[in-house]
Amino acid sequence: MAIVFVAIVFVLLLTHFAPDLKRLRNFSWLRGWQDQGAAQSSAELGLLITLGLPALLCLAVQLVLRGNVFGLPSLVFGIVVLFYCMGPRDLEQDVEAVDKAPDSDRRSEAAQALKPEEMSEPLPFRAEPLVEAAFTSGLRRVFGVVLWFALLGPVGALLYRLAHLLAYTPAHAQALPAAQQSFAQKFARLLDWLPAHLIALALAIASDFDAVLKTWRGYHAAHPQGYWSFESGFLGAIARASVDADVEAGDGHAVDTTDALVELDDAMTLIRRVLIVWLAVIAVIVISGAVG
Secondary structure, eight states: OHHHHHHHHHHHHHHHHOGGGGGGOOOTTHHHHHHHHHTSSSHHHHHHHHHHHHHHHHHHHHHHHTTSGGGHHHHHHHHHHHHHHSOSSOHHHHHHHHHHOSSHHHHHHHHGGGSOTTOOSOOOSSHHHHHHHHHHHHIIIIIHHHHHHHHHOHHHHHHHHHHHHHHHOHHHHTTSOHHHHHHHHHHHHHHHHHHHHHHHHHHHHHSOHHHHHHHHHHHHHHSTTOTTSOOOTHHHHHHHHHHHHHHHTSSSSOOOTTOHHHHHHHHHHHHHHHHHHHHHHHHHHHHHHHHO
16 A cells, blocks of 8 residues: 555656656557457447456556565556556646636636536636536546555556546547447446545535535435436535635635636635545555554
């Protein structure tokens, strides 16, 4: 677990301070695997080939390196795979670009970097959609990858990224047969379910517990699919409520929670807090293991 913690911290710093390295995140090779999977009559089998074979190769390397040279090869491999699967862009710098835009048109243009890839229409420059987009980006760019890396190692990070590329990125999703694309989206939602809940739990700690709990209950009352439907729409509602509560509590005075820039900046602040909570939990696990 210590290797996992070191790899996560190193990659987070590298992603933030060396954003130009994002050009190394090239998944063009995935189209070859897609062609093999598309030839299968079964959607499940086709997706298994597209996702499973690269994951098996990654897992094989992961197992071969385990326990060698005091874990150094595993650490290096973990850093390489985790960095490769993050992003592809740094969320904090995308938010900063919105803040620094000189006028409303360029501000709205910069905000488009935050919108989910499956969203075809422009992202409205309003508080609620911006907050939701920021947290969706945080989930897919950082938290989902980090969680599955922490649970399964490099193969977990790779599976998460490949699933989301096939489910949502137009260059890959549109090349899939309709049945395989639908199955990929279901698998991506399944992988998002656990990190989305852990983000919500961390928001309850880092923001307003009552607001998070009330919104959680209200969302599921209004969308009665059940808690085990593997649907993560609750995260947007909880994010909006947490940001509103945080902005209102900021200076003890009445504030305008419809100000898009104020809400977006506070969303980024809360995302940082959630990340700190996650890292603190992983650090406690590492320390407990070392002491034990």
